[in-house]
Amino acid sequence: MAKPTTDKTDKSKNVAAEPEYPLTTMAVVAPLVGWLIPGGGHILLKRYGRGVLLMVSVASMFLIGLGMQGRIYQPNGGDILDILGFVGDVGSGALYFLARIMDWGNVMAANAAADYGKTFLIVAGLLNFIAAADAHHIALGKKP
């Protein structure tokens, strides 16, 4: 009998086995710490240099954004763009909550610098989300 040309079982054997990365406690804790304290996840995983650089970068962007009279979004904005702005802002973790507690960024300045400041604040949070995901990958062992 002729051998079928498309043998699915043979094909699956040829594919290299994907290494498994079991979910550990550190893989959950590190990104959470990294979100709350920018760079904290990397520092927790003993990547001190990377952690400090991430902390300085995210915190500087956040503080420069505040200094440029950028607006801090609140969770109950109502408008969809306000909600997206809040998601970006809250990525900065403790910095966001500190700003809310201290009532920083509660301005409605209508100038170009304030618009850039608002962007700095949102992007600082989004970059911190990427850093937290990176800490997760390091804790899993996917990244050295």
Added chain:
Amino acid sequence: MTISLSHFSAAVVFALFASIVFGITQRNSTMEQVKYGLYCFALFVGGVFLAGWVMALIRR
């Protein structure tokens, strides 16, 4: 405290910090991270100059 940055200096500061985070998070070894960070920074700043020239030409 109020910080007043020009459009260009704000873009360069933005590029610097975003490139640092991209470099660290998107590559594995230290040398690759430095190279990728510099690459991102060059693209950001190059993009600023390109967009600036495009806007200047449109304005004429």
